[in-house]
Amino acid sequence: MRFDYEDSTPLYLQVANQIEESILTEAFKENEQIPSTTEISKTFNMNPATVLKGMNLLVDKQLIEKKRGRGMFVTAGAREKVQAERKINFFQEKIQPVIREAQQLNVSKSELLLLIERGYQRGEN
Structure with missing residues (x-):
């Protein structure tokens, strides 16, 4: 700690x-x-x-x-509770703002998913 x-x-x-x-x-x-x-x-x-x-x-x-x-x-079950809470926070704090920004930029859902997939591929290298 x-x-x-x-x-x-x-x-x-x-x-x-x-x-x-x-x-x-x-x-x-x-x-x-x-x-x-x-x-x-x-x-x-x-x-x-x-x-x-x-x-x-x-x-x-x-x-x-x-x-x-x-x-x-x-x-x-404590670890699962922490994971569940963090997933909710991740969605609210990270994903929702990305979706809002994508919508403002007229990035389609499929384009956004492709960008995310590309990011995952680059992250695995």
Whole structure:
């Protein structure tokens, strides 16, 4: 995990985002324990309340769960939930603006699909 103390994104959101990213990349697997609030706060010199606030966001999203006396664990299906949420965000933040721009430029759907296919081919090289 890496945190940017100069970033305008609040640290608790960075904590949540970093753990979520670790779930997506399977650095933290389903049913696996994640580092404790204390471990993260000591390792990164952060207020434990800040770390806990970030973790609680993930508890609310049902990506991690508290097991009394044992710690925090990644829930079953957490990776799929992260992927689903990110696909929705990807569509809203990236694809919809491309479609709007294409429509303004009178790029047809088939032309746009050809451009996307060309981009995929170039990306594979």
